[in-house]
Amino acid sequence: MVLTVIERNGDGTPTAESAEVLAAARDLAEQLGVPVAAVAVGDAGDLPDDLAKRGVAQLHLLQHALLADGSPSCTGEALSQLVAAQRPAAVLAPGTDRSTEAMAWAAAELGVPLATACTEIRPGIRPGEPWEVTRERSGGILLEDAVLDAPIRLATVRPGAPVPSETAAAHEVTVHVLVPDLDASVPRARLVDRRPRAAGMTLTTAPVVVAGGRGVGGADGDAVLEELAGLVGGAVGCSRVATNNGWRPHADQVGLTGTRISPDLYVACGISGATQHWVGCMNARSILAVNTDPEAPMVTRATWAVIGDVHEVLPAVIAELRRRSGR
Amino acid sequence: MDVLVCVKRVPAVGSEILLTADATAIDTRHLGFTIGPHEECAVEEAVRIAERTGGSAGVLTVGPPEADEQLRYAMSMGADHAVRVDDPVADPDPETTAAAITAALRGLPPDVVLFGEASADAGHAQVGFRVACALRRPVVGGVKGIGLDGDRVTLRCDAPDGVEVHEAPLPAVAAVLEGLNLPRYPTIKGRLRAKKATVRVIAPDLSTGRLRTLRLRHRPEARAETVVLGRGAAAAPAVVDVLADLGMVR
Ligand SMILES: Cc1cc2nc3c(=O)[nH]c(=O)nc-3n(C[C@H](O)[C@H](O)[C@H](O)COP(=O)(O)OP(=O)(O)OC[C@H]3O[C@@H](n4cnc5c(N)ncnc54)[C@H](O)[C@@H]3O)c2cc1C
Ligand SMILES: Nc1ncnc2c1ncn2[C@@H]1O[C@H](COP(=O)(O)O)[C@@H](O)[C@H]1O
Numbered sequence: 001m002v003l004t005v006i007e008r009n010g011d012g013t014p015t016a017e018s019a020e021v022l023a024a025a026r027d028l029a030e031q032l033g034v035p036v037a038a039v040a041v042g043d044a045g046d047l048p049d050d051l052a053k054r055g056v057a058q059l060h061l062l063q064h065a066l067l068a069d070g071s072p073s074c075t076g077e078a079l080s081q082l083v084a085a086q087r088p089a090a091v092l093a094p095g096t097d098r099s100t101e102a103m104a105w106a107a108a109e110l111g112v113p114l115a116t117a118c119t120e121i122r123p124g125i126r127p128g129e130p131w132e133v134t135r136e137r138s139g140g141i142l143l144e145d146a147v148l149d150a151p152i153r154l155a156t157v158r159p160g161a162p163v164p165s166e167t168a169a170a171h172e173v174t175v176h177v178l179v180p181d182l183d184a185s186v187p188r189a190r191l192v193d194r195r196p197r198a199a200g201m202t203l204t205t206a207p208v209v210v211a212g213g214r215g216v217g218g219a220d221g222d223a224v225l226e227e228l229a230g231l232v233g234g235a236v237g238c239s240r241v242a243t244n245n246g247w248r249p250h251a252d253q254v255g256l257t258g259t260r261i262s263p264d265l266y267v268a269c270g271i272s273g274a275t276q277h278w279v280g281c282m283n284a285r286s287i288l289a290v291n292t293d294p295e296a297p298m299v300t301r302a303t304w305a306v307i308g309d310v311h312e313v314l315p316a317v318i319a320e321l322r323r324r325s326g327r
Numbered sequence: 328m329d330v331l332v333c334v335k336r337v338p339a340v341g342s343e344i345l346l347t348a349d350a351t352a353i354d355t356r357h358l359g360f361t362i363g364p365h366e367e368c369a370v371e372e373a374v375r376i377a378e379r380t381g382g383s384a385g386v387l388t389v390g391p392p393e394a395d396e397q398l399r400y401a402m403s404m405g406a407d408h409a410v411r412v413d414d415p416v417a418d419p420d421p422e423t424t425a426a427a428i429t430a431a432l433r434g435l436p437p438d439v440v441l442f443g444e445a446s447a448d449a450g451h452a453q454v455g456f457r458v459a460c461a462l463r464r465p466v467v468g469g470v471k472g473i474g475l476d477g478d479r480v481t482l483r484c485d486a487p488d489g490v491e492v493h494e495a496p497l498p499a500v501a502a503v504l505e506g507l508n509l510p511r512y513p514t515i516k517g518r519l520r521a522k523k524a525t526v527r528v529i530a531p532d533l534s535t536g537r538l539r540t541l542r543l544r545h546r547p548e549a550r551a552e553t554v555v556l557g558r559g560a561a562a563a564p565a566v567v568d569v570l571a572d573l574g575m576v577r
Contacts, residue, residue: 072456073466096487097444097452101468101502104453108460113422113538116452132541138450142344142353143544149537189465189482189495196489208575232575240364250506256447257364257505265573274342288569289553297342300553304569308559316560320567325576 001037001058002029003086005079005093005103012045017094019054021157024121025092026055032089032123039082041067041075048173060086061177069191070098076105078180083110083152085178090121090131095156107154114154115146121155139256139279160283201235203252208234208265211254211281214241215270215291215310222247224314225269231321237261239271255280269310273298290314328382328475330373331437333428333455334362334401336394336417337448350542352418353448362397363447364505367404371510372473372503373441374405380475383407385437389414389427395526402521403513410435413530418449422536425457430531432462439480442502444469455502465495468502 004025007015014022022038029036037058038051048059062078079102083091091106093099095117107114115121120134130149136158137144148155203209210229212222222236229236238248240255254261256276266284271277273289273296281287289302290313299305306313338353339361345354362370370386377384386401388394389412398409412427419427432440442455459466472483482493482501513521556565570576 072468073459076456076460097469100452101456101466104456105460105466107453108425108457113420113536114451114453115538117450136450137543138448140546141340143546144449145541145544147537147539147541149539183463186463187465187496187499189467189493189499191491192481192494193492194486194489195491231577232570233577234575244509246509253506265570265575272342275340275344278342286573288556288566294555301548302553303551304554304556304566306556306558306562306566308562312560313562313566316563317566320563321570321576324567324571 001035001086001088002032003083003088003091004036004038004056005091005099006038006040006047006051007094007096007099008040008042008047012042012047013050014047015094017096017159020159021092021094022051022054022056024157028090028092028121028123034089037086037088039079044175048175052171052173055171056173057171059173059175061175063177063179064182066182066188071188071191072098072101073105073186073188074182075102077109077182077186078178079103080106080109081180082178088152089123090153090155092121093156095158100156103154103156110152110154112150112152112154113148114156115148116156117158118155119143119158121153138276139260140282141256141275141279203235203237203254203259203261206235207263208232208267209237209254209261209263209281209284210234210267210269211237211239211271212242212248212269212310213239213271213277216242216247217270217311218245219247221311224310224318227318228267228314228321231318231325234263239277268298268302269314271298272296273301328376328380328439329385329437330376330382330439330441331385331387331432331435332366332369332373332401332406332441333387334366334370334397334443335388335446335448336360336390336397337363337446344545346543350544351540352543360393360396361447362400363443363445365443365445365447365503367510368505368507369441369443369503370401370404370406371508375508376439376473376475377407378405382438385410385435387412387428387431389419389424391415391417398526399521399524400513402524403517404511405517409524409526411526411528413528414533418540420536420538421449421451421453421457422538423533425454425461427531427533428454428458429461431529432458434529436498438497438499440464440498440500442500444502444504455500459500462500464498464500466500466502467493467495470501470503471507473501473503473507
């Protein structure tokens with residue numbers, strides 16, 4: 001079987017990332033000629049009906065008081081027990097932080113390798129033959145083809161994989177409950193507080209992100225970024241140079257070690273387009289670069305560019321915007 | 328309080344990446360090396376904790392002798408001792424790395440072991456959790472705040488829907504994110520001290536793991552030619568036309 005790790009929304013339904021992984025699992029299971037199974041934490045709720053439409057034949061529910069926190073060490077240990085008992089050909093999980101952490105713990109318990117952030121999984125032709133995966137390195141700066149050589153193949157799937165729209169022929173889903181035997185002698189971290197995020201637009205939800213880099217030249221230069229973002233209903237982002245110089249908080253940083261965004265429009269002001277920044281904005285639907293250097297990688301990869309000094313271009317754009325919208 | 332940080336030597340790539348002829352690695356002939364931003368914040372945090380509690384801040388790497396450069400960089404930031412687990416492979420697989428770190432830690436039992444959330448080049452996002460599992464230590468990932476309270480540590484993380492606070496008994500493991508703090512730049516004095524400091528080298532028996540790189544590839548890019556809207560302030564009307572087409576002029 002191909003075992004799929006399901007993360008659940010607050011209402012118990014599979015998350016969007018889990019739906020993507022189920023699609024990948026179904027594809028893999030078809031190639032191998034084996035059934036798709038799923039594993040989730042908690043009660044069944046509507047999950048069996050939902051999973052039936054996604055081609056799942058078996059649902060394993062992990063139930064234990066310690067699993068309520070979502071602690072990766074507990075989930076990982078429970079998962080390793082299920083895997084040891086079921087011996088699936090592969091275990092696929094969403095490439096979210098939480099599932100990756102649980103899979104890493106499970107892989108360590110089981111003594112098997114784990115391929116993270118996979119975009120493709122190619123099973124060996126004959127049983128026992130090593131598999132190949134393609135995974136993203138450094139958040140997608142490069143792709144890596146790798147051999148995954150183990151009796152049970154553990155992989156996480158990079159979020160954003162396409163989900164086929166048509167559902168598989170509905171199956172009867174059998175439900176199995178596993179109460180894992182979590183090692184009481186292992187000291188664990190406990191969740192002691194959870195505070196919801198303040199409402200409002202964030203870098204990841206904004207339709208437009210106006211970002212500044214070294215070319216903006218300091219915290220004072222940022223006023224024009226704020227003003228432009230306000231006029232077009234967007235959020236402000238920045239490069240690591242801006243963060244490291246203390247011009248903006250790290251929460252605004254776009255890139256490999258900042259936030260990955262996919263707005264309709266990314267306005268990159270005085271940002272060169274280093275690979276580590278580029279992976280954070282490359283999924284934008286369109287990019288407008290404002291840069292003095294026509295050869296800057298951000299300019300040559302952008303949809304549109306203005307060659308010039310941000311301190312001249314942005315005020316002019318703001319003035320024109322105000323003129324046209326009468327504000 | 329004794330803190331140990333695991334750091335990895337990685338190529339400092341710019342806007343274009345060249346691969347070796349056999350495409351198994353990045354061509355580093357014209358590149359410098361660094362540690363990832365997550366790990367830099369981990370080093371900064373370790374130094375601050377050691378300063379505050381009168382403990383030690385160590386750094387550890389698994390890699391070839393050249394990786395001493397990154398250990399010395401961490402020492403120039405204020406780390407007071409360094410260990411290199413000798414491995415001729417520049418980019419070992421995560422099972423091997425975790426086994427090497429686990430073996431080294433058995434001889435150095437720090438109160439807190441810090442990792443980056445993911446290494447800057449390979450980004451397996453798993454070495455810290457493997458080590459925690461092998462050592463049977465509590466672990467929290469995605470950490471953006473560390474508080475110490477007697478024999479416990481509080482770890483603050485951003486979750487998809489808000490902020491979470493975890494508490495763990497010591498000794499504990501954490502995988503941290505950039506943004507945890509603003510790392511300091513090394514001082515001249517720090518650099519001189521680091522230059523003279525010794526790196527302890529250990530060489531446990533290591534077997535290789537079973538995730539093996541075959542080749543690296545650039546991702547296919549499907550971008551049309553850039554449309555240059557103009558130069559300087561004169562381009563403003565064309566920019567606003569684009570914004571209007573996108574429905575962003577209100
Ligand atoms: C492991 C690792 C992870 C990293 N993660 C990130 C990350 O998450 N995010 C990130 O951003 N970086 C990250 N970096 C840093 C990255 O490599 C670059 O150093 C950084 O993105 C450069 O920022 P910048 O474009 O603002 O500055 P620069 O590269 O210095 O570029 C400045 C640009 O501004 C232009 N310019 C100058 N003056 C003006 C002006 N007056 N008007 C208009 N244009 C002007 C210049 O032509 C140039 O193109 C990471 C690096 C490493 C090694
Ligand atoms: N070769 C190495 N030497 C020391 N620490 C490492 C090494 N590789 C990875 N790590 C640590 O493990 C973290 C996660 O790495 P990875 O699992 O490769 O993403 C890194 O941020 C480092 O803290």
